């Protein structure tokens with residue numbers, strides 16, 4: 001692989017944009033960028049690359065499983081005329097399903113915790129999806145339970161992709177994310193790092209990479225505490241464990257504190273020019289930890305989305321604001 005260059009290619013050297021049939025043709029083939037500045041303590045022969053899933057048309061890694069699950073539903077006949085797509089989602093899957101529903105021509109009904117970011121709620125509505133809110137105190141598990149109840153009351157009406165239990169979720173990553181990473185690293189990847197939500201990304205991508213090279217280390221990242229601020233990630237020990245998640249397939253799991261993840265998000269924006277969501281910050285904390293432990297290697301970390309859909313959340317208001325006040329001696333808050 002050529003070493004990283006900081007000079008952007010002139011517009012004339014960039015490939016001409018391609019014509020597409022629908023937004024769904026733009027899912028996948030996301031860029032891989034090298035992290036070149038947040039490298040303190042990392043040996044020179046260790047390289048860290050981030051896969052920018054925010055470039056998917058629905059703005060996140062979740063476009064992949066959403067499109068795969070809807071397509072499979074249509075192929076199997078489980079999704080057909082008269083059905084509504086129903087699922088529980090902490091946000092990104094809902095946006096992705098809402099987009100897929102519009103393009104394939106099916107109504108979408110989502111169940112999400114009331115406290116997901118206002119940006120996410122508004123994007124889902126912009127795609128025309130119906131939303132039922134579950135208790136903010138019960139997190140994504142509350143949304144899962146309420147969604148099951150809605151389905152039980154009217155099973156004939158809905159097609160439920162069921163991202164937590166549907167093997168097509170990891171399959172999407174096995175068939176797209178994994179091959180893209182293998183190609184873009186020219187088969188040199190040694191470590192793959194991804195956050196754990198449903199586990200679809202780490203399972204599917206991990207399986208593909210292990211098949212290509214069984215020595216690739218597969219590393220899952222989760223919050224270090226049940227009460228965390230890492231939207232999109234699950235603390236498995238205190239959650240309903242997704243049926244598609246098989247921890248024994250991981251080589252390692254790294255727990256990350258919310259504070260460390262937020263700090264890394266801020267540094268990514270101001271030092272690398274990458275404004276991402278909190279789960280990307282958490283994944284990079286883990287990737288940098290691994291990078292400091294080895295002498296040589298190519299680490300690929302998934303950045304599931306960009307930061308603009310969290311502007312109203314504690315990522316950019318609460319915690320950051322507190323940090324700012326803390327840095328001004330006259331207004332240091334008393335704790």
Ligand SMILES: Cc1ncc(COP(=O)(O)O)c(C=O)c1O
Pocket residue numbers: 060061062090091092093195196197198199200201202231232233277279280304305
């Ligand atoms: C922001 C964000 N990060 C990470 C994840 C985890 O991805 P997965 O469900 O594939 O484990 C999700 C999933 O919803 C997410 O929305």
